[in-house]
Amino acid sequence: MTSDLSKFKHTYQIRVRNYEIDWQGIVHNGNYLLYFEVARVEYFKLAGLEIDERAITGKTKIVVVRNEIDYLSQATYDDELTIYTRIAAIKNSSFICEAVMIHAEKNIVVAKNVCVHAWLNPETNTASPVPTEIRKRINEFEEGNAAIQWPSIDV
Amino acid sequence: MTSDLSKFKHTYQIRVRNYEIDWQGIVHNGNYLLYFEVARVEYFKLAGLEIDERAITGKTKIVVVRNEIDYLSQATYDDELTIYTRIAAIKNSSFICEAVMIHAEKNIVVAKNVCVHAWLNPETNTASPVPTEIRKRINEFEEGNAAIQWPSIDV
Amino acid sequence: MTSDLSKFKHTYQIRVRNYEIDWQGIVHNGNYLLYFEVARVEYFKLAGLEIDERAITGKTKIVVVRNEIDYLSQATYDDELTIYTRIAAIKNSSFICEAVMIHAEKNIVVAKNVCVHAWLNPETNTASPVPTEIRKRINEFEEGNAAIQWPSIDV
Amino acid sequence: MTSDLSKFKHTYQIRVRNYEIDWQGIVHNGNYLLYFEVARVEYFKLAGLEIDERAITGKTKIVVVRNEIDYLSQATYDDELTIYTRIAAIKNSSFICEAVMIHAEKNIVVAKNVCVHAWLNPETNTASPVPTEIRKRINEFEEGNAAIQWPSIDV
Numbered sequence: 001m002t003s004d005l006s007k008f009k010h011t012y013q014i015r016v017r018n019y020e021i022d023w024q025g026i027v028h029n030g031n032y033l034l035y036f037e038v039a040r041v042e043y044f045k046l047a048g049l050e051i052d053e054r055a056i057t058g059k060t061k062i063v064v065v066r067n068e069i070d071y072l073s074q075a076t077y078d079d080e081l082t083i084y085t086r087i088a089a090i091k092n093s094s095f096i097c098e099a100v101m102i103h104a105e106k107n108i109v110v111a112k113n114v115c116v117h118a119w120l121n122p123e124t125n126t127a128s129p130v131p132t133e134i135r136k137r138i139n140e141f142e143e144g145n146a147a148i149q150w151p152s153i154d155v
Numbered sequence: 156m157t158s159d160l161s162k163f164k165h166t167y168q169i170r171v172r173n174y175e176i177d178w179q180g181i182v183h184n185g186n187y188l189l190y191f192e193v194a195r196v197e198y199f200k201l202a203g204l205e206i207d208e209r210a211i212t213g214k215t216k217i218v219v220v221r222n223e224i225d226y227l228s229q230a231t232y233d234d235e236l237t238i239y240t241r242i243a244a245i246k247n248s249s250f251i252c253e254a255v256m257i258h259a260e261k262n263i264v265v266a267k268n269v270c271v272h273a274w275l276n277p278e279t280n281t282a283s284p285v286p287t288e289i290r291k292r293i294n295e296f297e298e299g300n301a302a303i304q305w306p307s308i309d310v
Numbered sequence: 311m312t313s314d315l316s317k318f319k320h321t322y323q324i325r326v327r328n329y330e331i332d333w334q335g336i337v338h339n340g341n342y343l344l345y346f347e348v349a350r351v352e353y354f355k356l357a358g359l360e361i362d363e364r365a366i367t368g369k370t371k372i373v374v375v376r377n378e379i380d381y382l383s384q385a386t387y388d389d390e391l392t393i394y395t396r397i398a399a400i401k402n403s404s405f406i407c408e409a410v411m412i413h414a415e416k417n418i419v420v421a422k423n424v425c426v427h428a429w430l431n432p433e434t435n436t437a438s439p440v441p442t443e444i445r446k447r448i449n450e451f452e453e454g455n456a457a458i459q460w461p462s463i464d465v
Numbered sequence: 466m467t468s469d470l471s472k473f474k475h476t477y478q479i480r481v482r483n484y485e486i487d488w489q490g491i492v493h494n495g496n497y498l499l500y501f502e503v504a505r506v507e508y509f510k511l512a513g514l515e516i517d518e519r520a521i522t523g524k525t526k527i528v529v530v531r532n533e534i535d536y537l538s539q540a541t542y543d544d545e546l547t548i549y550t551r552i553a554a555i556k557n558s559s560f561i562c563e564a565v566m567i568h569a570e571k572n573i574v575v576a577k578n579v580c581v582h583a584w585l586n587p588e589t590n591t592a593s594p595v596p597t598e599i600r601k602r603i604n605e606f607e608e609g610n611a612a613i614q615w616p617s618i619d620v
Contacts (some may be wrong), residue, residue, distance in 0.1 A: 018506045019338050019499055023331045023387070029219045030188050030329060034484055037185065041483050045543075064184045067224045074218070077333070078510075173351050174344055174493055178486045178542070185484060189329055196328050200388075232488070233355075339529045340502070343495050373539070374494045379532045 001088065001098040001114050007145050008084035008100070010046065012039035016079045026074040033069060036099050036113040039083035043097075047087075047141040049134060061125070065094065066116040072109045080104035087138050089147040093127040094118045095138075156243065156253040156269050162300050163239035163255070165201065167194035171234045181229040188224060191254050191268040194238035198252075202242075202296040204289060216280070220249065221271040227264045235259035242293050244302040248282040249273045250293075311398065311408040311424050317455050318394035318410070320356065322349035326389045336384040343379060346409050346423040349393035353407075357397075357451040359444060371435070375404065376426040382419045390414035397448050399457040403437040404428045405448075466553065466563040466579050472610050473549035473565070475511060477504035481544045491539040498534060501564050501578040504548035508562075512552075512606040514599060526590070530559065531581040537574045545569035552603050554612040558592040559583045560603070 014035045022028040075081060082102045089096040099113040121128040135148050169190045177183040230236060237257045244251040254268040276283040290303050324345045332338040385391060392412045399406040409423040431438040445458050479500045487493040540546060547567045554561040564578040586593040600613050 017499075017503050019332065019340060019502060021333045022329065023333065023335050024216070024218075025333050028329055029222065030185060030192070033185050033188055033222075034482075037484060038482050061179070063179075063226065063229070065226050067184065067188075067222070067226075069222045071218065071220050071222075172344075172348050174347060174487065174495060176488045177484065178488065178490050180488050183484055189327075192329060193327050334526070334528075339532065340495060340498050343498055343532075347495070371489070373489075373536065375536050377494065377498075377532070377534045377536075381528065381530050381532075384528070 001112060003100065003109075005084055005100065005102075008086045009142060009145075010039075010043045010085045012042050012083045012085065013104070014038065014081045014083060016075055016077055016081065018077050021077050026076050027079075029069075029071060032071065032101065032111045033067060033113070035081065035083060035101065036069070036085075036111075036115065039085045039099060040097055040115065043085045043087075048137045061120040061122040062117050063120060064115060065118045066114075068114040070112045072111060073103065073106075075103060075110050081110060087142060087146050089149075090130055090135055090138060091149050093129050095130060156267065158255065158264075160239055160255065160257075163241045164297060164300075165194075165198045165240045167197050167238045167240065168259070169193065169236045169238060171230055171232055171236065173232055176232050181231050182234075184224075184226060187226065187256065187266045188222060188268070190236065190238060190256065191224070191240075191266075191270065194240045194254060195252055195270065198240045198242075203292045216275040216277040217272050218275060219270060220273045221269075223269040225267045227266060228258065228261075230258060230265050236265060242297060242301050244304075245285055245290055245293060246304050248284050250285060311422060313410065313419075315394055315410065315412075318396045319452060319455075320349075320353045320395045322352050322393045322395065323414070324348065324391045324393060326385055326387055326391065328387055331387050336386050337389075339379075339381060342381065342411065342421045343377060343423070345391065345393060345411065346379075346395075346421075346425065349395045349409060350407055350425065353395045353397075358447045371430040371432040372427050373430060374425060375428045376424075378424040380422045382421060383413065383416075385413060385420050391420060397452060397456050399459075400440055400445055400448060401459050403439050405440060466577060468565065468574075470549055470565065470567075473551045474607060474610075475504075475508045475550045477507050477548045477550065478569070479503065479546045479548060481540055481542055481546065483542055486542050491541050492544075494534075494536060497536065497566065497576045498532060498578070500546065500548060500566065501534070501550075501576075501580065504550045504564060505562055505580065508550045508552075513602045526585040526587040527582050528585060529580060530583045531579075533579040535577045537576060538568065538571075540568060540575050546575060552607060552611050554614075555595055555600055555603060556614050558594050560595060 016027055020027050020031045082104050083099055085097060085099045087095055088098045095117055097115045101110045102108070103110050119128050119130045120126065129151065132151060135150065138146055139148050171182055175182050175186045237259050238254055240252060240254045242250055243253045250272055252270045256265040257263070258265050274283050274285045275281065284306065287306060290305065293301055294303050326337055330337050330341045392414050393409055395407060395409045397405055398408045405427055407425045411420045412418070413420050429438050429440045430436065439461065442461060445460065448456055449458050481492055485492050485496045547569050548564055550562060550564045552560055553563045560582055562580045562582070566575045568575050584593050584595045585591065594616065597616060600615065603611055604613050
């Protein structure tokens, strides 16, 4: 994944909460995955995907099929973390998010995440093509930086 | 990672709790990472690593540096999940755990995990070689299936 | 609430997981509430309430309206906790659960919980009488120890 | 506890995160307890208690001994919640926090919390008097609204 932060059009701030700290005095590794998700859901909302609303109303269903997280340094209570999120690629029925978490004060990378989502048909639970309308919105939001696979015939 | 379950010497059962279910009616993706960790900590205990006790007493410090999770099918409330865990490799100052989660009733793979830990010097927070004693115990516990890098001179 | 454990017909075992420990090295107070809920949901299932399945299918809706927790001693990683749960009373549209958590090894009380649920009409979200059928099942399960308010005319 | 919001000198905003929603489509009841704690820890910091920092350095130890929560209405994804927190009373070795959570948009009460903390001697784990210096700071921060028990002789 890219480390060039200028490619990211979306950032989100998280402040570490006390109950997210483990017995080593640092953020428990499971919470980074949640932080990345909070930022990503926010990205979806701002990019006009309305993924969660659709998920609630049952009109569509998007599931996470893969997560990769690299933990590079440690965060602790009250730290401000800035999460850069982008959709790096859209394939036939999946899309790939990349994210970088920066410790706001120290200006170092805390963690990186690659998260792959699949687009499902909510009735059959089988893979379904990402709608062309969504590809257009992401192309616009990402200012052409996302590797989007376009359907040969618009549907 | 391997899909050959006969290579795994350790299993652990988890039953999905109601509060681990999200608004889609399935286990929230963040919880799989926690399930894998619960099984892994149990593995550590049985393999004689006493990693958490050491972590508590401050004698050593082991941190997670990378997680990969593939979500292959969905689990929901009250499902019994069997987690197969093994240490697949030990390098100089890191070791690699592999795990497979099976839906006990349906006998299908729910998720897979590769988790890399680093061994740190608790005072300097820098990488420190995995002790030879630990390498020996894992070699024995894994019955020779782990790819263990042995130090050229025993320290 | 009663401290007479002989009045409780249901027990459930929980073992403390590593990620439930906070920076003080003890179980974070928020987790006790989750432990009590896991035991209570299990009670519901065994008592034949099928509350969660109904909740999922939308046939009925039960919500927690009040929780009281007294924290009496501290639990930590790997401790076995035994949770005694009972329904102490059923009123018109609510019922009261009482629970006591015992440290299995030390045989001391870790925490106590009183939890009040309301029975809602799933369409209007307003209070709805607890069905007589449920009152009968609880009366039987609790062997007459629950203070059950019976409707004047059976419906 | 009081419902007079003018008595509260401290407010904190929480926005509901997606993973905090349960299968009923509403915030899981366990999360309200966490929200109240996040607001309370913030209160402690602003009131000059530095409770968590002390907790980390081991200089003092404060534990939660009782929680009461009333759930009055339901919150869901993306709702803005305003939490009013105050210390209502300080006794010999304990202090009582009260909090009210308001749904920012609907302007209705979502939940109320009474939380009792005990001040412990970090070495013996036994009750220890709340320091007079802390009583003074809270008295000032609460502008005289807290029922503070003063030691007969300043120590």
